[in-house]
Structures are given as C-alpha cells and as structure tokens.
Amino acid sequence: MKQLQLFGNGVKSYSPIVTSQRRLNCFFDVRSDGDENQMVVRGTPGWSLWLSLLNGPIRGWHVAGQFLYVVAQYTVYKVTYGGTATALGTIATSSLGFVSMTDNGVQLIIVDGVKGYIVTLSSGALAVISDSAFPNGATTVTFLDGRFIVNKAATKQYYISAFYDGATWTPSIYASKENSPDNLVAVDVFNGLLVLWGANSIEFWQDVGSSPNPYARINGASQTWGLAAVWSRAQIANTMMFLGQNPQGSVQVMMFNGYTPIRVSTTDIENIINSFSTFADGVALTYIIDGHPMYQLTFPNSNRSFLYDTSTGLWSEVQTGMGITGRHFGTLGIVFNSENYISDATTGGIYAMSGTVYTDAGQLIKRQVTSMHINMGGNKFTVDSVFLDMETGVGLQSGQGSNPQIVMQVSKDGGRTFGYERYASLGMVGQYKNPRVIFRRLGTARSMVFQFTMTDPVKFIIGYAALKLTSLDEVTNG
Numbered sequence: 001m002k003q004l005q006l007f008g009n010g011v012k013s014y015s016p017i018v019t020s021q022r023r024l025n026c027f028f029d030v031r032s033d034g035d036e037n038q039m040v041v042r043g044t045p046g047w048s049l050w051l052s053l054l055n056g057p058i059r060g061w062h063v064a065g066q067f068l069y070v071v072a073q074y075t076v077y078k079v080t081y082g083g084t085a086t087a088l089g090t091i092a093t094s095s096l097g098f099v100s101m102t103d104n105g106v107q108l109i110i111v112d113g114v115k116g117y118i119v120t121l122s123s124g125a126l127a128v129i130s131d132s133a134f135p136n137g138a139t140t141v142t143f144l145d146g147r148f149i150v151n152k153a154a155t156k157q158y159y160i161s162a163f164y165d166g167a168t169w170t171p172s173i174y175a176s177k178e179n180s181p182d183n184l185v186a187v188d189v190f191n192g193l194l195v196l197w198g199a200n201s202i203e204f205w206q207d208v209g210s211s212p213n214p215y216a217r218i219n220g221a222s223q224t225w226g227l228a229a230v231w232s233r234a235q236i237a238n239t240m241m242f243l244g245q246n247p248q249g250s251v252q253v254m255m256f257n258g259y260t261p262i263r264v265s266t267t268d269i270e271n272i273i274n275s276f277s278t279f280a281d282g283v284a285l286t287y288i289i290d291g292h293p294m295y296q297l298t299f300p301n302s303n304r305s306f307l308y309d310t311s312t313g314l315w316s317e318v319q320t321g322m323g324i325t326g327r328h329f330g331t332l333g334i335v336f337n338s339e340n341y342i343s344d345a346t347t348g349g350i351y352a353m354s355g356t357v358y359t360d361a362g363q364l365i366k367r368q369v370t371s372m373h374i375n376m377g378g379n380k381f382t383v384d385s386v387f388l389d390m391e392t393g394v395g396l397q398s399g400q401g402s403n404p405q406i407v408m409q410v411s412k413d414g415g416r417t418f419g420y421e422r423y424a425s426l427g428m429v430g431q432y433k434n435p436r437v438i439f440r441r442l443g444t445a446r447s448m449v450f451q452f453t454m455t456d457p458v459k460f461i462i463g464y465a466a467l468k469l470t471s472l473d474e475v476t477n478g
Contacts, residue, residue, distance in 0.1 A: 005039070005465075006371040006372065006374070006450060006465040006467070007021070007023075007028075007039070007041060007369055007371055007372065007465070008021055008371075008372040009021075009266075009314055010266075010268055010372070011023075011266065011268040011269060011272070011315055011316075011317070012268070012370070012415070013267075013268040013269070013271040013272050014268075014271045016414055016415035016416050017373075017414040017415065017416075019268070019372070019373070019415075020370055020371075020373070020411065020414070020415025020449045020451075021370050021371070021372060022317065022368060022369065022370040022451075023041070023314075023315075023316035023317065023368075023369055023370075024316065024317045024318070024319065024366060024367060024368040024369070025043060025044045025316075025317075025318055025319065025365050025366060025367045025368070026041050026042060026043050026044060026316060026367050026368075026369055026460060027041075027042055027044060027292065027294075027307065027309050027312075027314070027316050028040070028041060028042075028309070028312055028314050029041075029042050029290075029292070030311075030312050037389075037463055037464035040461060040462065040463055040464075041369055041460075041461065041462035042460065042461055043358070043365070043367050043459070043460030043461070044289075044307065044316075044318060044365075045287075045289050045353045045354060045355050045357065046353075046354060046356075046357030046358045046359050046360060046365060046457075047330070047342060047351040047352065047353055047354070047357065047359075047360050047361055048351060048352055048354065048357050048359075048361060049349055049350075049351055049352075049361050049362075050083060050341065050350050050351060050352040051079065051083045051085060051349075051350040052347070052348055052349050052350070053070065053072040053075070053077055053085055053348030053349075053350070054072075054075070054348060055072045055073040055074065055075045055348055056072050056073055056346065056347040056348030056349070057072070057073065057331070057343065057344065057345055057346050057347060057348065058070055058071070058072050058331070058332060058343035058344075058348060058349075058350070059071045059072070059073070059097070059098050059099045059112075060098050060099035060100060060101050060110070060332070061101065061332065061334050061343070062101035062102060062103065062108065062334075063334065063335070063336050064103040064105075064108050064121055065105075065121060066080075066081065067079060067080060067121075068334070068336045069101065069108055069119065070085075070350075071091065071099045071101070071110060071112075072348040073094050073095075073348070074090045074091050074092070074093065074094040075087050075089075075090050076088045076089055076090065076091065076110070076117075076119065076126055078124055079336075079350075081336075081337045086124070088119060088124050088125075088126045089126035091110065091112055091115070091117055092112075092114060092115055092128075093112045093113065093114050093115075096112060096113050096114065097113065098231055098283070098332075099111065099112045099113075100138075100139060100140040100141045101141070102141050102142055102143045102148070103121065103143065104143050104146070104148065104164050104166065105121075105164075106120075106121060106122075106164060107119065107120060107121060107164075107165075107166045107167070108121060109129075109141050109148050109166040110141075111138040111139060111140065111141045111150055113137060113138070113139045113153070114136065114137065115128055115129065115136055116128070116129035116134050116136065116138060116141075116150070116166075117129065118166050118167050127167075129166065129167055129169075130167075131167060131168055131169045133159075133169040133170055133171040134150075134159070134169045135150060135151075135152040135153070135157070135159045135169075135174075137152065137153035137154075138150035138151055138152060138153060138159075139151060139153060139185075139186070139230070140185075140186040140187050140188070140230070141187070142187045142188050142189045142194070143189065144189045144192075144194055144207065144215075145207045145214065146163045146164050147160050147161050147162075147163060147164075147214070148160070148161035148166045149161075149187050149194065150187065151184045151185065151186060151187050152174070152184070154183060155176075155183060155184065156176040156177045156181075156182075156183055156184050156198075157174050157175065157176050157177075157184065158174060158175060158176075158177075158184060158187055158196065159173065159174045160173045160174065160175075160212075160213060160214075160215075170212065172212065173212045173213055174213070175213050175215065177196045177198055177201070177203055178203070178217055179201060179203055179217065179222040180198055180200055180201035180203075180222070180224075182198040182199040182200040182201055182226065183198065183199060184196055184197070184198055185197050185198060185199055185227055185230055186227060186230050186233065188233060188240070190235065190240050190256065191238075192206075193205065193206055193218070194206070194207075194215055195240075197227040197230075197233070197242075198226060198227065199226045199227065199245075200224070200225075200226040200245070200247070201222060201223065201224055201225070201226060202222065202223040202225055202226075202227070202261070203217055203218075203221070203222045203223075204217070204218045204221040204222070204259055205217050205218060206218055218259075221259040223259065223260070223261055224246075224247050225244040225245065225246060225254065225261050226244065226245040226246075227242060227243070227244065227245070228242075228243045228244055228245040228251045228279055228280065228282070229242075229243040229279060229280050229281065229282030229283070230280075231282065231283040231284065232253075232282040232283065232284045232297060233284065234284040234285065234286045234295060234333075235286070236286040236293045236294075236295055236310060237293040237310045237311075239255050239256050239257070239310075240255070240256045241253065241254065241255045241256075241264070241284065241295045241308070241310075242254055242261075242284075243273075243279065243282045243284075243297065244261055250270065250274050251270070251273055251274060251279050252265045252270055253265035253269065253270075253273075253295075253297065253308065255310075264308060264310075264313065265308075265315070266315060268315075269306060269315050272304070272306075273299070276299055276301070276302040276304075277301065277302065278299075278301055278302075279299060279302075281299055281300050281301050282297055282298070282299050283297075283298050283300070283331060283332070284296060284297050284298075285298075285330055285331065285332055285333025285342055286333055287333055287335075287340040287342075287353055288340070289353070289355060290355065291311060292309050292310075292311045292312070293309075293310040293311060294307055294308070294309055294310070295307070295308040295310065296308075296318060296328065296330065296333070298327050298328060298330070298331065299327070300327065300331075300345060303325070303326055303327045304317070304319075304325060304326075304327055305317065305318045305319060305326075305327045305328040305330075306318070319366070320360045320363055320365070321363065321366070322364065322366050322455065328360075329344045329345065329360055329361070329363075330342035330343070330344065330351070331343050331344055331345045339352055339353070340352070340353040341353070344361075349361070356459075358401075358457040358458055358459065358460075359457050364400075364455050364456075364457060365455070365457070366453065366454075366455050367453070367454045367455070367460050368451065368452065368453045368454075369451075369452050369462070370415070370449060370450070370451045370452075371449055371450040371451070371465075372449075373414065373415065373447050373448075373449055374447065374448045374449070374450070374467065375446060375447040375448075376446075376469075378446055379446065380444055380445065380446050381444065381445070381446075381469050382443065382444045382469065382470050383442040383443065383444075383448060383467060383468070383469060383470075384440065384441065384442070384468045384469070384470040385438055385439060385440045385441075385442070385467075385468045386408065386438070386439045386442065386450060386465065386466070386467055386468075387436065387437065387438045387439075387465065387466045387467075387468075388406070388424075388437040388438075388452070388462055388464075388465050389437075389462070389463040389464045389465070389466075390406070390426055390437045390460075390461060390462050390463065391426075391459055391461040391463070392426050392427040392431060392432055392433075392435075392437070393426075393427045393428070393429060393430050393431045393432040394426055394427070394429070394458045394459045395426065395427060395428040395429040395431070395458065396429065396457070396458065397429060400456060400457065401456040401457045401458045402428060402429075403425055403427075403428050404425070404426040404427075404454070404456035404458045405423045405424065405425055405426070405454070405456060406423070406424055406426060406437060406452055406453070406454045407421045407422065407423055407452070407453045407454070408421070408422045408424070408439050408450060408451065408452050408453075409421055409422070409450075409451045409453075410442055410443070410448055410449070410450055410451075411448065411449040411450075411451070412443070412445040412447065412448055414447060414449070415449040418449075418451055422439050424437045424438065424439060425437075426456075426458065
C-alpha cells in the first residue's frame with residue numbers, strides 16, 4: 001500500500017456530495033520534514049479544573065501584574081499564581097453578559113454596560129466610578145498612552161480619562177467616530193493604535209499629542225467592515241481576528257493585515273454561520289498549542305464552536321459531549337503565569353489546558369475525522385483494506401481507555417449515510433507493534449467516504465492513511 005491523503009481541507013456545510021469532510025476536536029499538523037507524512041492529524045488539548053470560584057459564570061477577566069482579576073457573576077476576585085482567590089467586592093449587575101476590563105499599572109477598570117468600577121491595584125479596594133462625566137453604559141474599555149478609553153453606548157462617541165486616573169473624567173474630552181454614521185460598539189488597542197469598531201465600519205486612530213484629546217484618525221485607514229459580534233474580537237499571533245459583516249450583509253471571519261481585514265473563513269464555514277438565527281452572540285477565545293495559534297469561535301444560541309489554526313489556515317469543529325453536533329464548553333480564554341486558561345458558560349470554573357489531558361474537565365472528548373470522497377472517475381472499485389498509522393500502545397492502566405478503540409464507518413452514497421461500525425484497537429499500554437489499525441473487506445462502490453471516531457480518553461494521532469484497491473492492478477494514490 002502507498003501513502004494516501006484521505007483527509008482534505010473542507011468542512012461539511014451545504015451539501016454532503018460536495019464535501020462530507022469533518023475534523024472534530026482535532027487539527028492538522030503540517031510537517032515540513034515529511035518524515036512519516038506531510039500532514040498529521042492530532043487531537044485538540046484537554047482541559048482540567050484549576051480553580052472553582054463560588055459565584056459564576058465568569059463574565060470577564062484580566063491579568064494585571066502578578067494577579068488575575070476575575071468577575072464571576074457579580075463578585076470581583078483577585079487570584080494568585082497558586083490559585084488562591086480573594087473576593088474584593090461586588091458590582092451591581094449579575095446577568096447582563098460579559099464585562100470589559102483593563103489596567104494602567106496602578107488601577108484596574110471594569111465596565112459592565114451599566115456602570116464603571118475601579119480597583120486600586122496596590123490595596124485591592126473596589127469602588128464605583130462616581131465622576132458624573134463618566135459615560136455610564138459603556139460596554140468596552142481599553143488603555144493607550146496613559147489614558148483609559150471607553151465607548152459611550154448607543155452613540156458614535158468615545159470618552160477619555162485623566163492621565164493615569166480612571167476615576168477622573170472631563171465632559172469635554174471625547175471624540176466621535178467620524179468616517180461613517182454608524183454607532184461605536186467597541187474600542188480596542190492594537191499595535192499601539194486605537195481601534196474604533198462600528199456596526200458598519202472600522203477606524204484607526206493614533207496618539208498625535210494634541211490637547212485635550214491626544215488621538216486623531218488615520219486618514220485612509222478606515223474600513224467598510226462592521227463588527228458582527230462584539231465579543232468575537234481577539235488578538236493572536238501579532239494580529240487581531242473578529243467576526244465581520246461586509247457591506248452586503250453576510251458575515252465572514254476576518255484577520256487584520258496592517259489596517260486591512262483579510263478573509264480567513266471559507267465558504268463552508270460562512271455557509272454554516274450565516275444559517276444561524278443570530279451570530280451577534282459569537283464569542284472568541286485563543287490559545288497556542290505547540291506553535292499552533294488557535295482562534296476558537298463559539299455561537300451559544302446555535303450550540304456550535306469552530307477552531308481556526310492561524311499557522312495552517314485550516315478550520316475544525318470543536319465540541320464537548322457525544323452529540324452529533326454541539327458547542328465546546330469553553331467560553332473565555334486568558335494566559336496567566338504562562339499558562340492557558342478558559343472559563344465555561346455556566347459555572348465559576350477556571351480550567352487549565354494540557355496536551356496530555358484527554359478529557360474536557362472529566363467529560364469524554366469525541367474525536368472524529370471524515371475523509372474526502374474517494375472515487376475513480378465514476379468507475380466501480382473494491383477496497384480491500386484501509387490502514388491508519390496511529391500512535392499505538394497508549395492505553396490507560398484501567399477503566400475506559402485501557403484498550404482504546406477507533407471506529408470506522410463507510411458511506412457509499414456520497415456521505416449522506418454511514419454504515420455499521422467497525423472497531424480496531426490502538427493497543428493496551430505498551431503494545432506499540434501490535435495490533436495494527438487496519439480495516440478489511442470494505443466492499444465495492446463508485447464513491448466512498450470514510451469516517452473515523454474515537455471517544456476513549458487517550459492520545460489521538462494519525463500519522464498517515466493508506467488504501468488498497470484490489471479492483472485495480474496497483475495501489476492508487478488519492
């Protein structure tokens with residue numbers, strides 16, 4: 001048998017006869033050395049509970065100095081590297097969605113869509129911003145060159161704090177997004193520039209040292225893309241990604257190249273997202289696993305999550321649980337003490353990522369990869385066997401996973417339906433040479449699609465796949 005590339009880049013969306021491909025809770029690792037194969041299928045990392053806060057869910061968090069500051073429901077916590085949490089006080093809202101947080105090295109500011117709050121970092125004191133000039137109702141906050149900046153809800157305006165003082169605001173120190181009539185929905189800082197996000201446009205401003213407002217719009221940098229989901233914004237790999245809405249009204253996942261948003265979603269991914277009843281609820285988290293910067297985008301109302309690998313430009317699906325489809329339990333992400341952490345949607349749990357953890361906080365992970373359509377130009381062919389070069393001998397000492405199995409199903413109707421399950425063992429602990437992961441006597445068809453599924457909590461790696469067609473005189477490459 002010769003090496004065969006069974007797996008491609010597509011994601012099943014509008015028609016299974018176009019593509020039935022699926023990568024669920026796994027991603028492609030492209031190998032430049034081509035030792036076993038140029039493309040290896042790897043399982044996504046698992047997560048384990050690191051800290052559970054009494055109140056939940058987590059609505060926002062931010063690292064300032066050596067501490068992680070967390071808003072869990074209505075309580076503000078200060079968390080140490082060792083996982084010790086101290087409650088600093090409460091905010092007024094408990095169920096109005098996410099909060100935005102940032103710091104200036106002296107103060108931490110929190111906005112929750114109703115009020116603003118200041119945490120004095122040296123003392124941990126929490127207080128409401130009482131200055132009448134503060135634009136209550138702000139939903140996002142950022143920090144640039146000594147000043148906090150917030151958006152004023154339902155307007156085009158942003159307001160600026162006093163220099164290194166988030167408790168002091170001046171009514172006259174504000175500006176408006178200028179290039180388009182849509183409202184300002186979020187503010188960010190990216191590569192030293194102020195980013196003003198509108199429903200239909202994006203503007204970039206820079207510090208020009210003027211007074212009283214030090215920021216000015218960069219002419220020629222404005223974009224006619226709107227922010228389709230406020231919490232889809234995420235910085236990763238020296239760029240920024242977001243769910244954008246184009247002037248024609250459809251949504252696409254975008255990445256900045258300088259000032260220019262570049263499309264990174266595929267037609268398959270866009271077909272799925274644009275079919276949702278809403279996409280404004282999209283929320284993103286990011287992490288890096290073995291040099292793969294990952295952008296994970298979840299749509300809670302539609303119960304779906306997608307993963308984009310910025311190093312390969314490929315998309316996968318991620319989910320928690322054994323359902324046909326579903327969302328991943330992770331909601332927000334952060335790096336603290338050089339570790340990746342995520343929150344979930346319903347509790348005050350904080351979870352740590354690990355490439356050697358093979359469950360989602362104790363829940364089994366369903367890993368599934370579905371092949372491209374295998375065909376011989378419409379001619380019938382017979383598949384004698386399919387072989388997967390997987391990492392074997394990875395069984396656990398006891399319980400589920402002590403004799404891990406991978407399941408294969410075959411579709412002969414273009415990926416519409418799949419046949420009965422065939423099992424192959426990855427070998428108990430230490431069984432590296434045998435058994436081989438091979439499936440035999442797979443029948444005859446004009447087209448076949450192969451689906452492989454594993455739910456045991458063990459390491460998941462497919463080095464390469466090979467196919468033997470006994471109706472031909474030789475093994476045929478895919």
